[in-house]
Amino acid sequence: MNDSARTAAPVLVLGLGNLLLQDDAVGLQLLAALHERHRAAADVEFVDGGTQGLALLPVLAGRACVLLLDAVRFGADAGTVHHVADAFTRAPRGNAGATGGAHQLNAGDLLLAAQLLGDVPVRAVVVGVEPAVVRTGLGLTPAVAAALPAALVVAERALADVRAAVEAPCTK
Numbered sequence: 001m002n003d004s005a006r007t008a009a010p011v012l013v014l015g016l017g018n019l020l021l022q023d024d025a026v027g028l029q030l031l032a033a034l035h036e037r038h039r040a041a042a043d044v045e046f047v048d049g050g051t052q053g054l055a056l057l058p059v060l061a062g063r064a065c066v067l068l069l070d071a072v073r074f075g076a077d078a079g080t081v082h083h084v085a086d087a088f089t090r091a092p093r094g095n096a097g098a099t100g101g102a103h104q105l106n107a108g109d110l111l112l113a114a115q116l117l118g119d120v121p122v123r124a125v126v127v128g129v130e131p132a133v134v135r136t137g138l139g140l141t142p143a144v145a146a147a148l149p150a151a152l153v154v155a156e157r158a159l160a161d162v163r164a165a166v167e168a169p170c171t172k
Contacts (some may be wrong), residue, residue, distance in 0.1 A: 005168075007129045010064035010166045013159065016049045016107060017071060019042070021132030023078075023144045026151070027069040030127065033152050034069075034159060043163060053110070058141065060114050063121040065162035068107040069155060072128030077110040079143035081151045084126040085159060125166055 015031025017024045019032040028048060035046040049056045060066055072082050107126045116121045129151050140148070 004020060011044045011159075011162055012059065012063045012066045013044060013046045013061065013069065014049045014066060015047070015069045016110070018051050018052075020136060020138065022133045022135060022137040022139065023129070024071050024134045025127045025149070026071045026131065026140060026144055028081040029148060030069040030129075030142070030151055030155050033148075034051055034155055036148055037156070038159065041163075043157070043166065054113055056110060057114055057117060057119070060110070060121060061119045064166045065123040066121040066125070067155070067158055067162055068110070068124065068126045068128075070107040070128045071134065072107065072126060076130045077143075078130055078132030078141065078149035080129065081147055081154050082126070082128050082131040083154050084128075085158075124161060125158045125162060127151060127158050164170060 013031060013034055015027045017027040019025045019028060028050070031046060031048060038044055038046075047056075047059055049059070072084070074080075074082060076082070107128070111120070111124055129144050129147050132143050139145075
């Protein structure tokens with residue numbers, strides 16, 4: 001895809017994860033649920049980033065706001081829903097693929113790489129769920145599956161916030 005020819009929606013909702021690594025799929029499940037509810041939103045683009053890692057950097061370029069959905073580890077109980085409004089400084093880094101899995105980069109790693117290249121969205125928010133298990137297997141663990149409705153509520157609010165920020169941007 002030629003990035004200069006692409007007119008990106010100002011808001012990107014990017015789901016990260018691997019469907020074959022149990023709870024790592026939670027970001028993709030959240031993405032599917034949000035997309036179902038906001039399919040007609042012209043100002044939002046929904047992208048399944050899967051395990052593409054650094055290949056996603058062009059997708060971030062030129063965006064006003066990005067909402068990243070992922071399994072995130074802060075050391076809380078499995079199923080804890082996390083909302084990281086200041087994702088450039090607070091999103092966890094380096095833990096998604098720490099055990100050598102197929103999902104080598106997480107939301108924080110991707111944002112750090114975008115910062116290093118100097119092409120970052122104005123605002124980045126991460127909504128994620130603390131995983132119980134990230135290893136080969138299908139389906140979410142019970143704790144993470146039970147957290148999906150609450151995570152969806154948090155993701156809905158975060159999406160509304162970033163869309164409002166695009167309509168009435170802050171000035172520094």
